[in-house]
Amino acid sequence: MCQRSDIPLSVKIKKINKETPFVMSFVFDYPHRALPGQFVNVWIPGIDEKPISVAFDDGKSYTIAVAAVGEMTKELAKKKVGDFIGIRGPYGTNYGSKSSQFIAMVAGGYGVAPLYFAAVQAIKAGCRVDFHHGARTKNYLLFADRVKKLKNTRYLPATDDGSLGHEGNCVNLMIETMNAGAKYDLIMTCGPEPMMKAVSDVAWKKKIDAQVSVERYMKCGLGICGNCCVDDLGIRTCQEGPIMPLSQIRKIKEFGLYHRNSVGKKHSF
């Protein structure tokens, strides 16, 4: 009927990098063939399993970047090279570009992880990228060094405290870049939902296509449990998302307004 396995595989941690004072990345030597924007479910026995965005995948090994903020990620941060963790996936939809497009990336906070991966793919396809990267302060600008090294890419940081680049948020920075003459074919965004809502509003007004990463409370990742369905379309973020086109985002009434917790109760952003 369908040759697949959605049971976690145990994979050994090959390498651990400290990316910023708050973020670590884990490298696994296992071919996953994940596309930018897709996620894997990361499992630590006795603790929890959580969806985590794939930060990089070159077809031979792949990387996830994690901030130790919850119970699972704190436990993951204690792991050492050679330890096993459970992984299944990759799941969900991905970012994608046509060849030779001019793309604006708008990354807020940890949202930079999948967008760096998307930028690498887009540049391979002959695209040019303006990478707007926002964070509280310069120490929080995850993957900044990697993004700066990309070909055909302008790195445009924005920090709330002005410690690096534009002082203020990266959405306003994108608007400024546009006002200065940049004509984008496509916008890709990942970050806090209110930020992505602002980006999608700009894209809609300026009639630029956009791809948005929707985050909802996920359990199974298989399109079965229903916890990540969005109003009023009723589509599943883990299957029909997380990366959704602007046309779909405009139809999701709850986008930018509320999301649901693990029992399905609404919470405002």
Add this chain to the structure above:
Amino acid sequence: MAVNLSVNFCGVKFKNPLVLASGILGITASSWRNVVKNGAGGVTTKSIWLTEHKGHRNPVIIANEHYMLNAVGLPDAGVEKAREEIGKYLSWKASPLIVSIVAGKVADFGEIAENIAGLKPDIIEVNISCPNVEGEFGKPFACVAADAAQVTREVKKRLDKAGVKIPISVKLSPNVENIVTIAKAVVDAGADALTVMNSMGPGMAINLEMRAPVLANKVGGLTGPALKPIAINFIHDIYKALPGTPIIGTGGVMTGEDAIEMMMAGATLVGVGTGVYYRGIEIFKKITDEMQSWCKANKISNLVSLIGAVQRHSE
């Protein structure tokens, strides 16, 4: 000419016999409607508790080509949230709504049933057979005839007292010595219909390298294609013992021919749940198309004529 796939279940008309089984997708009005848009004749909600009930931690569902193992643990925000979602769905006038209810105590079953009945769903399904909350509540009510009957009586009593005429279907467990005895006890206690069956097991899967059960709850209910022959057998026996009682047949249905097989065994409605994993959310449309094709090839103009058809040959 299109084959007439519509069925009447306890006085409720369904445009086709496929219903979303409880526990799959059914948390919000939007997701119920999305299932209907994908071809289902009706939907069953995830089980609703009186008050908020946390489910289990992840992993809650694992699956491969042979089976699915789940222990989501019946998470739900309680009757207040249900009120909003049910109201919204009914205002859309989509296909019929079966609301599944669950409780840990007999009296709470009555309380939640009365609350839900006030919202006027088409049918109430009484979930007395979830194998994934044993740690909290002990063996499911569906495992002992007297317990199963007691819950049914309580629900009926509360609905009668409130003057509500909503049919109830009691969901049975396959993990029992004699399912027919339990089916009879439940029907004697006033059940209008039966849902046959819940998941099997529980079962366990172990990760070798980490020497750990994969599901956070350690064990979970087994579903998937292999359940179908078990469900067919139970439906066949129950239909034979209780010919007047309508059945929602659930367990391992993947194709149109599976659904027809279940109807021939005695089911009027056919639940589809795990099939969404194997054939996508479009499975409802795929199955109804396949039922159409089979009926046309076999010169059946009205699907209803096949309900219990196997009985007539096996007398």
